Amino acid sequence: MATLAELCIAAVAEAFRTDRELVGTGIGPIPRLGVGLAKLTHSPGLMMTDGEAFLVEQPVPLGPRAYDDRKPAGYLPFSRFFDSAVWSGRRHAMVTPTQVDRFGQTNLSALGGTHAQPKTQMLGARGFPGNGIYHANSMFIPAHGPRVFVTGEVDRVSSPGYNPARRIAGGNYSAIDLRRIVTNLCVMDFGGPDNTVRVISLHPGVTFDEVQAATGFDLIDAVAGETPLPSDEQLEIIAALDPHGIRHTVLPDNPPAQRSTP
Amino acid sequence: MSTLDKRMSAAEIVGRLRSGMTLGIGGWGPRRKPMALVREILRSDLTDLTVVSYGGPDVGMLCAAGKVKKLVFAFVSLDAIPLEPWFRKSREAGAIEVLELDEGMFQWGLKAAAFQLPFLPTRxxxxxxxxxxxxxxxxxxxxxxxxxxxxxxALKLDAALIHVHRCDHRGNVQALGPDTYYDEWFAKAADQCFVSAEELVPAMEDAYPEDARANLFERCFVTGVTEARGGAHPTSMPPSYGWDMGWMKRYAGAAKDPGDWSAVSAQFVGASEEEYLASVGGMEAVGALPLPVF
Known part of the structure; x- marks a missing residue:
C-alpha cells in the first residue's frame, strides 16, 4: 500500500509535468524523487543534475552510492548555473522554505529580531531571489501548519511573490511563476483571483476545514477531488530511485496514503 | 626586472594583507576553500575584515575568531550540516554587519568588479x-x-584567496574537479590574488601540458603562490579528497559545547600548518577522505 510520502512524490511529479526541455530541481528527498518520477514517465524533457555538476539522463538514486556511479550526459556546474538554467528561465525548482505567506513570498534568511541581529539566523537568501524572478517554482511543505503558512508577511522576503506592495514601477515581474505547493495534507496552487492560494486537491481523508485551520491565511476551496494515489508503475519507479528507503523517513511515522478511519 | 617568481610562504601572503581590507574567499560552502590561508589569517592579528564568500567553515571560523567586521554573503552552510553554527552565533549576537545577496547577484557583483564597472543590471x-x-x-x-x-x-576586492590543485612559480594554475564555482571571478575582481595549491610544480608546461584547459585564469591575475598540501581541508577538493565529515561534526558540536572559540581554536586551526595537518592524520588521512555523493 502506498505511503503518504509516495502520494506526495506522485503529486510532485504532476507539478513538474511539462512538454518543455528545462532543468528540474527538487531540493530534498520527496521533491527530488518527484522530479525523477516525472522525467521517467510523462516529462522526458526534464533535465536533472547528479547534485554536483553533471547532467544525467537517468536520475541519480538517493543515498549512498559510489562516487562515479552515475553516467554524465551533460555538464551544468554551479559556475554556469545562472547563465544556463536560472537567468534563462529554463528551470523549475521545488524547495522547502521556512515560511510562506499568502503572496507566495518565502523566507529562508532569518526569523524574528532585526536585520542587524536576527533571533534565528538561517541559511541566507541563497538563490531564492533569482529563482523567484526568473523561473517557475513550487514548494514542498512536509508539516503543513501556521508556523510555515504565516499570517501577514514572512519575516524576511527571500523570494518574490505576487505582493503588489512590493512591486516598483518599471520592474519586470512577468517571469514570476509560482506553481504548486504540495504538503502533507493537500495540493495548493496560486490560481485564485490575483494569484491567491487555492486548495486544488486534498489527500485521502483530509478535509478543507482541517487545511484551513492549519494555515495562517485564507484559502480558496477549489478542491476537485482527492490527490490521486500513485500507480503500481509509479511506485516501482519511486522504489528504484530510492533504494535505501529514505522517503520513509521524511514524514513522522511514515503514515499510509489512506488515513485509517477511526 | 621582475623575475615572475611569485612563490611566498603562507605567512608572507597573510603579511601582504591589512586589517580593514575586503577579502574574497573562493570555493562554495564546504567545497574547495583555501583553508590553509584562512588558518594562516586565524593565526595572525588581522582584524576588521570585510569578507566576501559563498560561505562555509571559512566564514564560520573567521566570525568565531572576531576577524570579521562585515560579511557579504548569499548563504553560509556546511551542506551536510545545513546551518553553519559559528556564523549563526555571530549573527544572533549582532556581532557582524552583513550584506545579504542572492547567489547569482553575488557573482554578478564580482563580474562588475572584474570588468571595472560600477555595477551590472539585473532583475x-x-x-x-x-x-x-x-x-x-x-x-x-x-x-x-x-x-x-x-x-x-561591483564587489571590488582588495585581495582574493583561492585554492587550486596545481600551480607553478609564475602563477600558472590548474584547477581540476567537476566544478570551480566562481573562483575565476574572485581572482579577476581582486587587486591582488593569492593562490595556494596542492602541488607547486617548477614549470606547468613541463609538468602538466595536457591539462592546460584546467587553467582557470591567466597568470596576470595571480600575485602570489604557495604550496599547501591538504590546503582545502576540512572542505572537499575533488578529485583529490572529500570533505571531512568527522571534523565538521566536532566543529559544529563545539559551537554548542563549550561554545567558546578561544577554548577550541587550537584544535581547528593549529599553531602551524604542519601541526594542523598532522593533527588530522596527515596527507595520508586527508587523501583518503571519500568524495561526497549528492
Whole structure:
C-alpha cells in the first residue's frame, strides 16, 4: 500500500509535468524523487543534475552510492548555473522554505529580531531571489501548519511573490511563476483571483476545514477531488530511485496514503 | 626586472594583507576553500575584515575568531550540516554587519568588479527584502523598454584567496574537479590574488601540458603562490579528497559545547600548518577522505 510520502512524490511529479526541455530541481528527498518520477514517465524533457555538476539522463538514486556511479550526459556546474538554467528561465525548482505567506513570498534568511541581529539566523537568501524572478517554482511543505503558512508577511522576503506592495514601477515581474505547493495534507496552487492560494486537491481523508485551520491565511476551496494515489508503475519507479528507503523517513511515522478511519 | 617568481610562504601572503581590507574567499560552502590561508589569517592579528564568500567553515571560523567586521554573503552552510553554527552565533549576537545577496547577484557583483564597472543590471532582488536591507539601488534602461532593474554594485576586492590543485612559480594554475564555482571571478575582481595549491610544480608546461584547459585564469591575475598540501581541508577538493565529515561534526558540536572559540581554536586551526595537518592524520588521512555523493 502506498505511503503518504509516495502520494506526495506522485503529486510532485504532476507539478513538474511539462512538454518543455528545462532543468528540474527538487531540493530534498520527496521533491527530488518527484522530479525523477516525472522525467521517467510523462516529462522526458526534464533535465536533472547528479547534485554536483553533471547532467544525467537517468536520475541519480538517493543515498549512498559510489562516487562515479552515475553516467554524465551533460555538464551544468554551479559556475554556469545562472547563465544556463536560472537567468534563462529554463528551470523549475521545488524547495522547502521556512515560511510562506499568502503572496507566495518565502523566507529562508532569518526569523524574528532585526536585520542587524536576527533571533534565528538561517541559511541566507541563497538563490531564492533569482529563482523567484526568473523561473517557475513550487514548494514542498512536509508539516503543513501556521508556523510555515504565516499570517501577514514572512519575516524576511527571500523570494518574490505576487505582493503588489512590493512591486516598483518599471520592474519586470512577468517571469514570476509560482506553481504548486504540495504538503502533507493537500495540493495548493496560486490560481485564485490575483494569484491567491487555492486548495486544488486534498489527500485521502483530509478535509478543507482541517487545511484551513492549519494555515495562517485564507484559502480558496477549489478542491476537485482527492490527490490521486500513485500507480503500481509509479511506485516501482519511486522504489528504484530510492533504494535505501529514505522517503520513509521524511514524514513522522511514515503514515499510509489512506488515513485509517477511526 | 621582475623575475615572475611569485612563490611566498603562507605567512608572507597573510603579511601582504591589512586589517580593514575586503577579502574574497573562493570555493562554495564546504567545497574547495583555501583553508590553509584562512588558518594562516586565524593565526595572525588581522582584524576588521570585510569578507566576501559563498560561505562555509571559512566564514564560520573567521566570525568565531572576531576577524570579521562585515560579511557579504548569499548563504553560509556546511551542506551536510545545513546551518553553519559559528556564523549563526555571530549573527544572533549582532556581532557582524552583513550584506545579504542572492547567489547569482553575488557573482554578478564580482563580474562588475572584474570588468571595472560600477555595477551590472539585473532583475534579481526585485520583490525581495534584499534591496532595502542592502541599500541596493535601481537603474532604468535608457532604451525604449525603459525597464527598471537592480544595479548590482561591483564587489571590488582588495585581495582574493583561492585554492587550486596545481600551480607553478609564475602563477600558472590548474584547477581540476567537476566544478570551480566562481573562483575565476574572485581572482579577476581582486587587486591582488593569492593562490595556494596542492602541488607547486617548477614549470606547468613541463609538468602538466595536457591539462592546460584546467587553467582557470591567466597568470596576470595571480600575485602570489604557495604550496599547501591538504590546503582545502576540512572542505572537499575533488578529485583529490572529500570533505571531512568527522571534523565538521566536532566543529559544529563545539559551537554548542563549550561554545567558546578561544577554548577550541587550537584544535581547528593549529599553531602551524604542519601541526594542523598532522593533527588530522596527515596527507595520508586527508587523501583518503571519500568524495561526497549528492
Amino acid at each position: 534579481v532582488g526585485l520583490g525581495t527584502d534584499l534591496l532595502e536591507l542592502g541599500g541596493l539601488r535601481t537603474v532604468q534602461s535608457p532604451y525604449d523598454d525603459g525597464e527598471v532593474m537592480v544595479a548590482m554594485p
